[in-house]
Amino acid sequence: MTELPPVPSSFPSSEQVARASDVVVLGGGPAGLAVARLLHLRGVTPRVLERDAGPHARSQGGSLDLGERGGQLALREMGLHERFEELARPLGQRLCLMGPDGEVRMTVDEEAGEYRPEIDRVQLRHLLLDALPPETVTWGARVDEVTPLPGGRHRVSLADGSRLDADLVLACDGIRSRARPLVTAARPAYSGITFVHGDLRDPGPGSFVARHTGEGILHALGDNRAILAQRSADRSVRVYFAIRAAEDPTRSQGERFEDADAVRDHLRGTFAGWHPDLLAVLDEIDGDFAYWPLYGMPAHQRWRPRSGLTLLGDAAHVMPPFSGEGVNMALLDAVELVRALFAPEHRGLDEAIAAYERSMLDRMVEVVHRSYAGADLLLNPEGTAPLLKHFAAAGASVPGER
Numbered sequence: 001m002t003e004l005p006p007v008p009s010s011f012p013s014s015e016q017v018a019r020a021s022d023v024v025v026l027g028g029g030p031a032g033l034a035v036a037r038l039l040h041l042r043g044v045t046p047r048v049l050e051r052d053a054g055p056h057a058r059s060q061g062g063s064l065d066l067g068e069r070g071g072q073l074a075l076r077e078m079g080l081h082e083r084f085e086e087l088a089r090p091l092g093q094r095l096c097l098m099g100p101d102g103e104v105r106m107t108v109d110e111e112a113g114e115y116r117p118e119i120d121r122v123q124l125r126h127l128l129l130d131a132l133p134p135e136t137v138t139w140g141a142r143v144d145e146v147t148p149l150p151g152g153r154h155r156v157s158l159a160d161g162s163r164l165d166a167d168l169v170l171a172c173d174g175i176r177s178r179a180r181p182l183v184t185a186a187r188p189a190y191s192g193i194t195f196v197h198g199d200l201r202d203p204g205p206g207s208f209v210a211r212h213t214g215e216g217i218l219h220a221l222g223d224n225r226a227i228l229a230q231r232s233a234d235r236s237v238r239v240y241f242a243i244r245a246a247e248d249p250t251r252s253q254g255e256r257f258e259d260a261d262a263v264r265d266h267l268r269g270t271f272a273g274w275h276p277d278l279l280a281v282l283d284e285i286d287g288d289f290a291y292w293p294l295y296g297m298p299a300h301q302r303w304r305p306r307s308g309l310t311l312l313g314d315a316a317h318v319m320p321p322f323s324g325e326g327v328n329m330a331l332l333d334a335v336e337l338v339r340a341l342f343a344p345e346h347r348g349l350d351e352a353i354a355a356y357e358r359s360m361l362d363r364m365v366e367v368v369h370r371s372y373a374g375a376d377l378l379l380n381p382e383g384t385a386p387l388l389k390h391f392a393a394a395g396a397s398v399p400g401e402r
């Protein structure tokens with residue numbers, strides 16, 4: 001395990017959470033592990049409940065780009081930025097924009113815009129796990145219910161029948177958060193966009209999609225359809241087939257398709273008329289296809305005051321991934337919450353939580369709007385034209401523009 005650095009002198013110090021003897025974090029994703037790390041640095045080691053059977057139980061998905069004022073800021077506060085820089089891939093910012101005819105419309109290199117290097121989700125998870133005592137995370141802990149108790153405490157009931165009571169519950173349990181109904185009536189709504197994704201685990205030298213993905217990403221955009229590809233650190237390429245379509249009520253998010261050939265046939269029909277070199281990637285995918293409908297919370301939310309409990313990350317503000325801000329905002333949530341909990345101007349936990357929630361909800365309004373605006377740039381009737389106009393309006397240097 002990585003040796004824990006000393007608490008930076010800039011950290012505020014108080015005893016705001018000294019009486020919260022039992023702190024439980026729901027979820028071992030980026031938000032949950034980050035808030036656990038930040039609390040641990042301040043002498044409070046929470047119990048993290050994670051439904052995965054272990055750290056290697058499943059694929060964590062593709063890569064994440066961490067911004068300077070979001071994920072990177074959080075990692076600096078956690079004392080982990082140096083290790084992040086060792087793992088991060090600046091070349092992962094490179095973008096190749098292509099039409100359905102297979103012609104490149106634009107390329108943008110890593111020097112354009114904010115410095116947002118990529119890191120694989122699994123690498124980020126292990127970076128955060130290595131910075132915590134091994135006993136912090138309880139694996140295979142599926143939360144069934146969160147119930148209020150007298151005095152601002154809560155009872156967390158698990159699927160195996162066990163229960164634990166907590167002074168402070170930090171819900172980082174994602175889109176299906178069991179704690180969310182306690183603070184808001186708002187629920188995630190289907191965005192109208194569905195991903196079907198698969199992986200090129202060992203792409204060959206003749207792969208058209210892998211070659212144009214390069215070290216970064218490929219966006220092939222057509223009429224309300226897109227083929228999006230992203231390079232991972234292990235040299236594999238994750239490919240997303242994105243369409244505007246009605247949600248399939250017979251399937252659940254993340255479900256694997258049993259009949260890969262049927263999925264290939266369906267996608268060939270959906271992307272009929274696209275260049276054969278682009279569609280050839282369907283036969284290169286050497287694993288299962290997965291169903292991934294995209295959901296989002298409203299930009300403006302109203303939360304009820306709730307003693308001893310709050311939400312972070314996707315549990316608080318899940319949104320479609322088109323602004324690249326989901327994990328950045330989750331990590332920033334952890335920073336802002338822990339700062340509030342230890343700020344001397346807040347008289348008690350409830351006041352600190354309320355301050356965090358006001359700031360976070362205000363911050364997320366613009367971010368959620370940007371996410372849906374990003375969806376419209378990538379999936380629209382005009383294909384690549386809106387994104388090209390967006391780059392031109394932003395004054396981006398776009399070598400290779402056609």
